[in-house]
Amino acid sequence: xxxxxxxxxxxxxxxxxxxxxxxxxxxxxxxxxxxxxxxxxxxxxxxxxxxxxxxxxxxxxxxxxxxxxxxxxxxxxxxxxxxxxxxxxxxxxxxxxxxxxxxxxxxxxxxxxxxxxxxxxxxxxxxxxxxxxxxxxxxxxxxxxxxxxxxxxxxxxxxxxxxxxxxxxxxxxxxxxxxxxxxxxxxxxxxxxxxxxxxxxxxxxxxxxxxxxxxxxxxxxxxxxxxxxxxxxx
Ligand SMILES: O=C([O-])CC(=O)C(=O)O
Ligand SMILES: [Mg+2]
Numbered sequence: 001x002x003x004x005x006x007x008x009x010x011x012x013x014x015x016x017x018x019x020x021x022x023x024x025x026x027x028x029x030x031x032x033x034x035x036x037x038x039x040x041x042x043x044x045x046x047x048x049x050x051x052x053x054x055x056x057x058x059x060x061x062x063x064x065x066x067x068x069x070x071x072x073x074x075x076x077x078x079x080x081x082x083x084x085x086x087x088x089x090x091x092x093x094x095x096x097x098x099x100x101x102x103x104x105x106x107x108x109x110x111x112x113x114x115x116x117x118x119x120x121x122x123x124x125x126x127x128x129x130x131x132x133x134x135x136x137x138x139x140x141x142x143x144x145x146x147x148x149x150x151x152x153x154x155x156x157x158x159x160x161x162x163x164x165x166x167x168x169x170x171x172x173x174x175x176x177x178x179x180x181x182x183x184x185x186x187x188x189x190x191x192x193x194x195x196x197x198x199x200x201x202x203x204x205x206x207x208x209x210x211x212x213x214x215x216x217x218x219x220x221x222x223x224x225x226x227x228x229x230x231x232x233x234x
Contacts, residue, residue: 014078021052077106
């Protein structure tokens, strides 16, 4: 690995990233074809956190947040800091002091493959943060890593400039080239869900609405009266 800091990488439109943030992690993930989700391990540090921004990526050594200090200078308004470690770590590499510096630069949030700390302060500040764990474990500032190189988090490759969407459901990453498709497909999905929601509010069933009732035999699903079921049960 080269200990490089890549400056000014191309990034997705920050307005588009913000819009995808309002759509949410689940909608964007579904709209793209059920891809890009970092998985259920990535949890918000406080409930209600929501954001969409463009990735500034950081590769740190476990227990060492030197490269976060280096990365902050590279962050521009509308960015999201995405922190990976080059071997698994639960240490609390990031807290409210880093968040203060990022908020000053107009950064919309942070996603950490390791731990976060100062959760109460992050909640009070309203600074969005997602991580695998909460951990008070402190860090050193000793080892070089990289900034704005591709990193892997939750099995997904995150390139600098990709869109990162986070909410209570977790985090979804959208490759920069897929942003136009994500916007169109997410809007279509939200419109479709609005129509379905209205139908469910009227009492319609998904079984009928989605044409599933006629397909029940195909799934091998049969209806059996309770008495028959009990009699047939050994
Ligand atoms: O300083 C650290 O190592 C992380 C932290 O707690 C903060 O950013 O407030
Ligand atoms: Mg702290």
